Amino acid sequence: MAKRIFRQNLQGMALALLAALLLALSLSCLLLQRNLRTEALYKADILASNMADAMIANDMRQLQSLLLNATNTQDLQAAYVFDKNGQPLLAWTVQGQLIKTSGIEAATLFRHHAVEQHLSQFTAISPVLSGTSIIGQVQMQLSAWPLYQHFLLFLLIAGFLSVFIAALAAYWLTNRQLRSMQPIMELSVMAEKVATLGDYSLRAPQDPEHELGSLNMHFNLMLARMEAWENDMQSEARERREADSRLAILNNHDSLTKLPNRHYFHRLLSNCLEDAVANNEIAALMFIDLDHFKGLSESFGYDAGDLILATMANRLCGVLRSTDTLCRVDGDEFAAIMPNVGSLEVVEHLADRLVKAINQPMTLRGQQILLSASIGIACCPLHAKEQRLFLHHADIALKAAKASGRNTWRLFSSDLPKTSQAVQLSI
16 A cells, blocks of 8 residues: 555656646746847847947958957857948858858848847847948857757756655655554554454554544444444344253253153163163163152142152262263153163162162151152163163063062063063153
8 A cells, every 4th residue: 555655646746846847947948048049149249349340441350350359259150240231251160260251142131130049059140330320240150059958957957856856755745644544554454353353342543633533433333333233142142042952951851850851761761772782881771660659649749749759859869870860751750871880780789779768768748758669670781782672671670679569679580570561661
């Protein structure tokens, strides 16, 4: 941008200086031309005035002496003296000596002096008067080279000065324009930075005293509005994500116990079985059914039933490992998915601890009650690899625990009685 501004300023200054130079040159040449014409005419008039007496006396020696004295001028190229009939009497050339007049044409006598300008010389004509009578004429030719010399010297000096002044003026104008455009340049840099980073919190520097300071102020105002709009959009997107997250939690978790529900249970169990088979690990599934829960709910009320379920969920979670997942799959039925248990002893130990945790006394409406639960256990891939069959075997183990008097657990085996062919938990 600075180079373009400098180039434009330099071109404008060059044109202005060229016009001023041509005008000054024209005036200077006109003045010099006028001076040279005046000088030539003055020299011719002086010589004609001095020759008047000698010409009346027909004194050729005096005429020659006067002519030679008058030709002691650097720019004089030729001088001629004519008699009253226009015939040449004397002639002098630039070689510095008088020449014969035989080859010189007769001249027309003029009553008034005159100056004729040619390409290379000025010709000054002055009459030699005796009173009012013309007794001769002097004609002097001066070189026009001083005019051309002045023209060339003026061009050289003026050209150098014009270039210097143009460069200096262009530099000054460029700096001044750059200073005046500094806010715009800073604004351009800031706009590029905002577009690159996408950060609308950036602000352009403001100078209230600068004539373009209001531009930065309005630009910052625009950025502030865009930042507010972006914050609103981000806030709306965040609220939408939170709403989606809450909706996902509601769709996959039980509202009472905050445990994963039946839908989440089936998805998690499917992934757990696939990992156990692929990694050759033992995964366990426990069906946990609270004993006589329906009677307790009817005796103490449904609010008490909800309290029992929430309390049992907390107790079971306190026993299970951090890698295990407890789900509520039905009213009073829970299911624990336990990946990578290592051995059956670990499963049996956890089952014992779960039974003991459930057996802990609980105060309900000022009355202490004892709870129990039946637990059925199946392991993958020992008992099944397919999810439907795996669920069926865990259900058989649960029914076996209930048949043996409840408040205990049973691990599936082929020796257990298959009292029910229907899977209690639908898939």
